[in-house]
Amino acid sequence: MKSGNIQVSNKLGLHARSAAQLVRVASGFESEIKLINGAKSANAKGIMGLMMLAATQGTELELRIDGPDETIAYETIRQLFESRFGEDE
Amino acid sequence: MILLQGSGVGAGIAIGTAFVTDTAAVESSFEVIEHDRLTTEVELLDLALKRTAETLRKTRTEVPEDAPHEIAAxxxxxxxxxxxxxxxxxxxxxxxxxxxxxxxxxxxxxxxLIKVFESMEDEYLRSKKDDVSQVISQIHRQLLVLKGEDDKRTEQDLSEYIVVAHELTPADTVSFTNLKMRAFVTDLGSRISHVAILARSLKIPAVVGLHGEVRHIPHGALVAVDSHTGQVIVNPDEQTLEELTRRHQEYDRQHQQLLAIRHLNSITLDEHEITLLANVELPSEIDTALESGASGVGLYRTEYLFMNRAQSPSEEEQYESYRQVVQALDNVTIRTLDLGADKQVDGGRRQGKVATNPALGVRAVRFCLRSPDMFRTQLRAILRAAVYGNVQCMIPMLSNLEELAQVKATVARVANDLRKENIEHNSTVPIGGMIEVPAAAITADQFAQHLDFLSIGTNDLIQYTLAIDRVDDEVNYLYDPLHPSVLTLVKHTIDAGRKFDKPVSLCGEMASDSNYTRLLLGMGLRIFSMDPATLLEVKQVVMSSSVEQVVGYVSEIINCQNSLKRLELLEQLNRIDLTDRSAKAFA
Incomplete structure (x- = not known):
């Protein structure tokens, strides 16, 4: 299993469109991918759960990935967060 | 017959049968089910989920190409x-x-789910509950269709119908259009909401913002929708129908006639060249402006970019939007953000307190100077877009020269930053000001010395001069563009521009109304900026007028002490057939 902290850096946070992007990326991996915000945890392959994490800009999330392609999945998702989901700010 | 008033969007007039649809949240009564039938319920749910996803996917492929990209997202x-x-x-x-x-x-x-969203602190994330609720309503409706309990929303051909709804989602709008609806009418929405933009790209008539009035429209009733006037007429009588049909044909006929003068120079009978520009707000209006034969944009409103969203648009987004308009129309006057008062960022949802008198509060240039980051971002985008054509920058609501000095200092700083960052830009963009506060009109001589151009905003100038709120129905009757005080201020501003050799344009509704064209020509106005829809009408008047012969009426009208008599004089002025030189004798 691979895990680590990841920060929401885009201004709007994990809203419908950014969550949709994450779901699309996460669904391409076989591993089980979880994002945890305090007491709330969500499957990164489901948009509802992600939206309900209430992750705003600056929120630290824990990313937990377990499965055969966990290393590449971790790197890809980390980069997606870093690129602010392609948003300008 | 019932007459309802909203905001007209899209194009044309439509008459058809009301197709009332409840697209708002669906509610069913609480229903307990026998244990042995629960599996059937789950099967129906799965089928409904599958069909809803299919429908949405299909709708996604049917979004018109020129629709804003967020709709697809x-x-x-x-x-x-x-x-x-x-x-x-x-x-x-x-x-x-x-x-x-x-x-x-x-x-x-x-x-x-809604409870969870409502407890979120972040306003933007909280607003996502609307998406959840819309999506679940769509699944719900699909379930009702599967159970045969909702027969209204079938795949029926709607070519004879006008869709009537409390609210239409972008998806609804696209799918109803594919069912060939003639027009639509909604309670919610405004000229700049997603559905309004869609109506424009789809080129169908619509009236939005009926504020609860759609309940007066029964399913199956005969309904007429006029996108020009924003009127919805329920069960119109014979006479009204005839009138509407006539008007419909008249619009068409006039339009054809006017198109003939589109490529001609706008020049008066006595050879004065008059510049006719378009007011543009939405990117989709670029086409209308081009079609009208406008020689440029005299007022590009940028508010649209900032409204109905949680965050200000980035420099890149603004730059792209401005560049698009500049490349299409070459001569473009971009007005910096005019928010506050009736127009607020994010539909006013983020405003904690409401100013008691917003029209006199922090708006336009006052708002920009207090939000320096946002203002600089906008100015950077404007200077960068100015590389692609003749761009002028226009500052709204100036009331003293200190504000202007502050603006100029900011522009200089922004140009300097861009130069240091080695970003391509134009540092010599002319800076002009809107003359719309009486203080600025009265001291127009001073402003004319410091501005590169002046533009008279009559809508606000009239409201501030006469101290009447135009949206207040109780005082609306006092709104009078012909009031001597208003005409004096307009004339004074035009004279000031002439004195200091600075161009003066007029970009309020007065410029769009061909009833005022001759009067304004007589007052010395040479640049008109207006709603592109009325440009050719104004051009027709310009081409059949002679400045020399209308100038005599101006002082007559300004000095007239009776408002009815002023209207009469204006009518006389407009009636004169100037091609007939004998008509110059003034009654």
């Missing part, structure tokens, strides 16, 4: 919500646990 997010495993799982759990129908389970789950 939202539809994609909606598909993912429908296909979300947890949405299905939770709903199925509720069906078994509570022994309820799939619709009831969906409603319970929706309410739970």
């Amino acid at each position: 939202f539809l994609e997010a909606h598909v993912l919500m429908v296909e979300d495993e947890t949405l299905r799982e939770e709903t199925v759990n509720i069906v078994y646990r509570e022994s309820v129908s799939a619709e009831t389970a969906l409603m319970i789950h929706r309410d739970d």
Whole structure:
């Protein structure tokens, strides 16, 4: 299993469109991918759960990935967060 | 016959049968189900989920190309919500646990989800509950269709119908258009909401913002929708129908006639060249402006970019939008953000306190100077777009020269930053000002010395001069563009521009109304900026007028002490057939 902290850096946070992007990326991996915000945890392959994490800009999330392609999945998702989901700010 | 008034969007007039559809949240009554039938409920739910996702996917492919890209992105997010495993799982759990129908389970789950969203601190994320609720309503409706309880929303051909709804989502609008609806009418929405933009790209008539009045429209009633006037007429009588049909044909006929003068120079009978420019707000209006034969944009309103969203648009986004307009029309006067008062960022939702008198509060240039980061971002985007054509920058609502000095210092700083960052830009963009506060009009001589050009904003100038709020129905009757005080200020501003050799344009509604064209020509105005829809009408008047012969009427009208008599004089002025030189004798 691979895990680590990841920060929401885009201004709007994990809203419908950014969550949709994450779901699309996460669904391409076989591993089980979880994002945890305090007491709330969500499957990164489901948009509802992600939206309900209430992750705003600056929120630290824990990313937990377990499965055969966990290393590449971790790197890809980390980069997606870093690129602010392609948003300008 | 009932007459309802809203905001007209899209194009044309339509007459058809009302197709009342409840696209707002669907509610079913709480329904307990026998244990042995619960599995059937789950099967129906799965089928409904599958069909809703299919429908949304199909709608996604049918979004018109020129629609804003967010609409497609939202539809994609909606598909993912429908296909979300947890949405299905939770709903199925509720069906078994509570022994309820799939619709009831969906409603319970929706309410739970909404509660979670409502407890979120972040306003933008909280507003996503609307998406959840819209998506669940679509699944719910699909369930009702499967159970044969909703026969209104079939795949019926709507070519004879006018869709009447409380609210239409972008998806609804696209799918109803594919069912060939003639027009639509909604309670919610404004000229700049997503549905209005769609109506424009789809080129169908619509009236939005009826504020609860759609309940007066019965299903199956005969309805007329006039996008020009924003009127909806329910069960029009014979006479009204004739009138509407006539007007419909008249619009068409006039339009054809006017198109003939589109490429001609706008020049008066006595050879004065008059510049006719378009007011543009939405990117989709670029086409209308081009079609009208406007020689440029005299007022490009940038508010649209900032409204109905949680965050200001980035420099890149603004730059792209401005560049698009500049490349299409070459001569473009971009007005910096005019928000505050009636127009607020994010539909006013973010405003904590409401100013008691917003029209006199922090708006336009005052707002910009207090939000320096936002203002600089906008100015950077303008200077960068100015590389692609003749761009002028216009500052709204100036009331003293210190504000202007501050603006100029900011522009200089922004140009310097761009130079240091080695970003391509134009540092010699002319800076002009809107003359719309009486203080600025009275001291127009001073402003003319410091501005590169002046533009008279009559809508606000009239409101501030006469101290009447135009949207207040109680005082609306006092709104009078011919009031001597207003005409004096307009004339004074035009004279000031002439004295200091600075161009003066007029970009308020007075410029769009061909009844005032001759009067304004007589007052010395040479640049008109208006709604492109009326440009050719104004051009026709310009081409059949002679400045020399209308100038005599101006002082007569300004000095007239009776408002009815002023109107009469204006009518006389407009009636004169100047091609007939004998008509110059003034009664």
